Amino acid sequence: MLGAQRISLVSYLNTLPFLYGLQHGWEGGYTLSLRQEVPAECVGTLLRGEVDFALVPVAALGELRDVHRITNLCIGASGRVDTVVLLSHSPVQRLRKIYLDPDSRTSVALVQVLCRHHWQVSPAYEALPPHGYELPLHPEEGMLLIGNKVFGQRGFYAYEYDLAEEWWAFTGLPFVFAVWMAGERASKEGALLLDRALQWGVDRIEEAVESEATRLPIAKEAALEYLTQRIEYRLDEAKLRGLELFQSLIGELPQPLAPGCSATPFNL
Numbered sequence: 626m627l628g629a630q631r632i633s634l635v636s637y638l639n640t641l642p643f644l645y646g647l648q649h650g651w652e653g654g655y656t657l658s659l660r661q662e663v664p665a666e667c668v669g670t671l672l673r674g675e676v677d678f679a680l681v682p683v684a685a686l687g688e689l690r691d692v693h694r695i696t697n698l699c700i701g702a703s704g705r706v707d708t709v710v711l712l713s714h715s716p717v718q719r720l721r722k723i724y725l726d727p728d729s730r731t732s733v734a735l736v737q738v739l740c741r742h743h744w745q746v747s748p749a750y751e752a753l754p755p756h757g758y759e760l761p762l763h764p765e766e767g768m769l770l771i772g773n774k775v776f777g778q779r780g781f782y783a784y785e786y787d788l789a790e791e792w793w794a795f796t797g798l799p800f801v802f803a804v805w806m807a808g809e810r811a812s813k814e815g816a817l818l819l820d821r822a823l824q825w826g827v828d829r830i831e832e833a834v835e836s837e838a839t840r841l842p843i844a845k846e847a848a849l850e851y852l853t854q855r856i857e858y859r860l861d862e863a864k865l866r867g868l869e870l871f872q873s874l875i876g877e878l879p880q881p882l883a884p885g886c887s888a889t890p891f892n893l
């Protein structure tokens with residue numbers, strides 16, 4: 626018999642359809658234990674065996690052993706994504722240092738790939754201190770921010786580089802931020818039920834937004850646009866090509882990317 630299914634997912638607005646599917650579309654009849662955490666924490670949770678399934682940032686996949694990808698769903702974007710940005714008061718060519726959001730694993734690698742290959746600049750990198758994004762930014766410094774906190778930070782900086790849009794300009798390919806992985810002890814049946822529940826939620830985005838309307842970090846209409854026009858959930862051929870290219874480029878980056886942060890390629 627299938628025991629409680631332990632699942633970790635990213636705690637941002639972009640996972641609302643997944644969360645809605647797990648809370649309302651799970652058909653298994655078994656207990657679900659859900660953890661919502663920042664992307665960098667989802668990796669450790671799966672690594673320590675504390676959950677059976679997790680939404681894992683793709684740049685951290687190489688650290689995991691005995692895991693496999695499940696579902697054809699992901700967090701991706703084809704062009705603008707809105708919530709992964711490099712913010713600065715000067716163009717990227719003038720930046721000497723970029724602060725990196727410690728909640729992220731994929732985007733900290735993406736900004737370094739783009740600096741090296743797309744913009745051809747080589748700033749220093751440093752972890753952003755807690756709540757550092759609320760402090761004034763020096764004209765020669767930039768900061769990479771991800772997730773819901775970006776909604777409150779837009780409009781204050783002369784330069785707001787959307788990293789999925791820059792990736793698109795650089796490669797002509799979509800970008801994949803995170804994929805669903807099963808841990809060593811996860812069951813096939815659990816993976817199947819998870820896939821169904823996630824898809825159930827992705828098919829009901831409008832309903833999910835409506836039901837969460839009073840708890841959203843942005844206006845209902847903006848949330849609906851973000852979840853239907855920016856975030857893409859289907860891991861299709863083009864996304865797999867984007868992912869493969871990203872995996873090969875992160876392998877060339879000097880390691881570690883920042884204190885306590887590495888990026889290891891992984892073959893899906």
Ligand SMILES: C=C(O[C@@H]1C=C(C(=O)O)C=C[C@H]1O)C(=O)O
Pocket residue numbers: 635637639664665681682683700706708709728729730731732733771772773802803
């Ligand atoms: C689009 C986003 O993608 C997220 C960014 C991630 C990362 O940088 O490690 C991981 C998972 C995604 O939820 C976002 O956070 O806004």
